[in-house]
Amino acid sequence: MLNGYHYKGPLPLGSVVAHNCGAAGLFSDAVNPDVVLDAVENGDSYVLSVRVDGIERTFTGAITSLGRRHIGQALLVFLRELQGLPSYNEWGTMVGVRPTKLLHKYIDTYGSVEEATRHIRDEFSVSMEKLDTLAAIGVYQRPFVEVGDDRxxxxxxxxxxxxxxxxxxxxxxxxxxxxxxxxxxxxxxxxxxxxxxxxxxxxxxxxxxxxxxxxxxxxxxxxxxxxxxxxxxxxxxxxxxxxxxxxxxxxxxxxxxxxxxxxxxxxxxxxxxxxxxxxxxxxxxxxxxxxxxxxxxxxxxxxxxxxxxxxxxxxxxxxxxxxxxxxxxxxxxxxxxxxxxxxxxxxxxxxxxxxxxxxxxxxxxxxxxxxxxxxxxxxxxxxxxxxxxxxxxxxxxxxxxxxxxxxxxxxxxxxxxxxxxxxxxGPGSSSKWMRAPLFRQKKQHMPKDVDVYNATIQSLLNKRHALCDSFWEVQ
Missing domain, CATH: 3.20.20.70 (Aldolase class I)
Known part of the structure; x- marks a missing residue:
């Protein structure tokens, strides 16, 4: 099985590569990687070269979010096949930790669970069984995630x-x-x-x-x-x-x-x-x-x-x-x-x-x-x-x-x-301030190191107050 990868190239594509290599079970390893990935921007396209055990493949896609996604999807299929794993699984080419968050975004866009799951099916080739599970969860959650007071x-x-x-x-x-x-x-x-x-x-x-x-x-x-x-x-x-x-x-x-x-x-x-x-x-x-x-x-x-x-x-x-x-x-x-x-x-x-x-x-x-x-x-x-x-x-x-x-x-x-x-x-915890309709985040991450948390608590609390002031527009 493959274990490590090393990527060199444009940062926006690198994030997509990391997600898909992780989905294939690979960890970042700059010292002794099994998979070497090099990417360049060529005109209006990315060109990603992948080398594994004397095998080389090239993937191209537009310099857009959709182009990056297509490259990532093709890379995931390739890496799974190299490891003797089925190229397709029930989640298709979907990576990322929150499929239901994406589902709710599409429900907001299309107005129905049915249209949202249809979009996910077409975009990521997710199986009908996983779509049914997503839909059931979306329906159950919807009353909880409807927009409320931002306080x-x-x-x-x-x-x-x-x-x-x-x-x-x-x-x-x-x-x-x-x-x-x-x-x-x-x-x-x-x-x-x-x-x-x-x-x-x-x-x-x-x-x-x-x-x-x-x-x-x-x-x-x-x-x-x-x-x-x-x-x-x-x-x-x-x-x-x-x-x-x-x-x-x-x-x-x-x-x-x-x-x-x-x-x-x-x-x-x-x-x-x-x-x-x-x-x-x-x-x-x-x-x-x-x-x-x-x-x-x-x-x-x-x-x-x-x-x-x-x-x-x-x-x-x-x-x-x-x-x-x-x-x-x-x-x-x-x-x-x-x-x-x-x-x-x-x-x-x-x-x-x-x-x-x-x-x-x-x-x-x-x-x-x-x-x-x-x-x-x-x-x-x-x-x-x-x-x-x-x-x-x-x-x-x-x-x-x-x-x-x-x-x-x-x-x-x-x-x-x-x-x-x-x-x-507490140490290692994260605050996220959210507001509809975009649900963009202000964030604060507490230090994971407990000694650092103890030593810097007052400055951490001051920062949290400042973020609250900013979010709720306190003058």
């Missing part, structure tokens, strides 16, 4: 630590137990939270949803977790959607669940990833299947929290029987939401760095797992309500969130479709 916002709070590192993960800052300045981090985070309370009051913001994610937010000790939750509860009005990612049952205590209830949290995400103990150990999780079940039953018995559960298709050593077990558990217990992720192999993850890919099932099997999960969930009464894709996903597939009717997590829709302002708290 309707969602809030994200990120805790970028975990207790162990999953082999597929490239995100968390580090292991919380090894971080020497936990108290300083909590104090800085509370400054961030207090400032967000002030912003919401100053600008008259209507907080629709709040999501506390990670990393693993429940990695905080009981007292710190309670302190942070009480701060966040000042931001979101009681009764609004308030979600905590409680993904690892080994990090959740009864005291933390009581804190959630007392701070009017109404949704949690329990993320098994798999209901197989051998695979859990192989991927670096610190809990067992029994821990998952014990936590789920405790939450159901003692709280009214809505529950999401995440699973991944394509984990090392995974077989179809494992996905059958996963769906058996879901269909017997019926959590409000279920998300089926497709494994994405990311540079910087142990799965990539330790060369563990040989244990990952092939894309045909992963595709069968995703399809099986879809069929079982729909029979059980779930409907798809959000979808996104990532680079380096097995089989160029997708992640889909399913919900029982009327139980969708609104935040997940907002973060994917980018039609509502989402302001963020």
């Amino acid at each position: 309707d916002v969602s809030i994200y709070c990120g805790i970028p630590f975990c207790e162990t590192r999953c082999v597929y993960c490239s995100f968390p800052y580090g292991l919380y137990q090894q971080y020497p300045q936990q108290d300083l981090f909590i104090n800085t985070l509370m400054m961030d939270i207090d400032d967000m309370v002030s912003l919401c009051e100053s600008y008259g913001l209507n907080v629709k949803t709040l999501y506390m994610g990670g990393g693993t937010p429940t990695i905080l000790d009981n007292d710190s977790f309670d302190t942070v939750l009480r701060g966040l509860s000042r931001i979101v009005p009681k009764g609004r959607e308030f979600t905590v990612e409680a993904g690892r049952p080994d990090s959740v205590t009864k005291e933390k669940i009581k804190s959630m209830e007392s701070c009017h949290v109404n949704r949690i995400s329990i993320n098994p990833q798999t209901m197989d103990d051998i695979i859990l150990r192989a991927i670096g999780r610190g809990h067992t299947v029994q821990d998952i079940d014990d936590m789920y039953r405790y939450v159901r018995k003692h709280t009214k929290l809505a529950v999401n559960m995440d699973f991944i298709a394509g984990l090392p050593h995974q077989q179809m029987a494992h996905m059958v077990d996963n769906m058996d558990y879901i269909c017997q217990n019926l959590p409000e939401n279920v998300t089926i992720h497709t494994l994405a192999i990311k540079r910087g993850s142990p799965l990539y760095d330790l060369q563990m890919q040989e244990h990952v099932p092939n894309e045909s099997l992963v595709r069968d797992m995703v399809q099986y999960a879809k069929e079982r969930l729909e029979v059980a009464g779930y409907v798809p309500y959000y979808l996104y894709r990532q680079q380096y996903m097995k089989g160029q597939l997708e992640n889909i969130g399913y919900t029982l009717p009327g139980k969708a997590c609104e935040y997940n829709i907002n973060i994917m479709e980018e039609r509502q302002t989402i302001m963020s708290i």
Whole structure:
């Protein structure tokens, strides 16, 4: 299989090349690339030369967005064929992480879901099955993404630590137990939270949803977790959607669940990833299947929290029987939401760095797992309500969130479709200010490095205030 590529040429085409090479499973590598791509502008056309193992191909296209797209589509087909993969898959030549965002743009343009999906079919050769899924999600989401007041916002709070590192993960800052300045981090985070309370009051913001994610937010000790939750509860009005990612049952205590209830949290995400103990150990999780079940039953018995559960298709050593077990558990217990992720192999993850890919099932099997999960969930009464894709996903597939009717997590829709302002708290998080009809963004990215976040918090908050002033035109 091909692994690395190196591109030299015009920057606008380079972005398209990067997306399509990523969709073919290639990472940027300037030192020892398998694929070398050189592009020039020749009159009103791009000329892209591609060299792989003595094979050379040339692709041309107009110096326009459409011309760049045509080159990218042809490049993707070529790279898949070179790796012995089918040149066509269900998503055709569509790359990018938010197909439903594009769908809503076309609904705005054409006035109907039918015309929007027809345009996507003609432009990207997407299969009818994927179009049907897109259409169903578009119809479900439409009431949530209709234009509202530009002071309707969602809030994200990120805790970028975990207790162990999953082999597929490239995100968390580090292991919380090894971080020497936990108290300083909590104090800085509370400054961030207090400032967000002030912003919401100053600008008259209507907080629709709040999501506390990670990393693993429940990695905080009981007292710190309670302190942070009480701060966040000042931001979101009681009764609004308030979600905590409680993904690892080994990090959740009864005291933390009581804190959630007392701070009017109404949704949690329990993320098994798999209901197989051998695979859990192989991927670096610190809990067992029994821990998952014990936590789920405790939450159901003692709280009214809505529950999401995440699973991944394509984990090392995974077989179809494992996905059958996963769906058996879901269909017997019926959590409000279920998300089926497709494994994405990311540079910087142990799965990539330790060369563990040989244990990952092939894309045909992963595709069968995703399809099986879809069929079982729909029979059980779930409907798809959000979808996104990532680079380096097995089989160029997708992640889909399913919900029982009327139980969708609104935040997940907002973060994917980018039609509502989402302001963020915590290191590694991103604020995006959005306004119809163009939904162009003002952005602020908090530093991923927690020490930098701690050291520069006041200047970060000053910048956030300035962006709010600019967006809401405060004189």
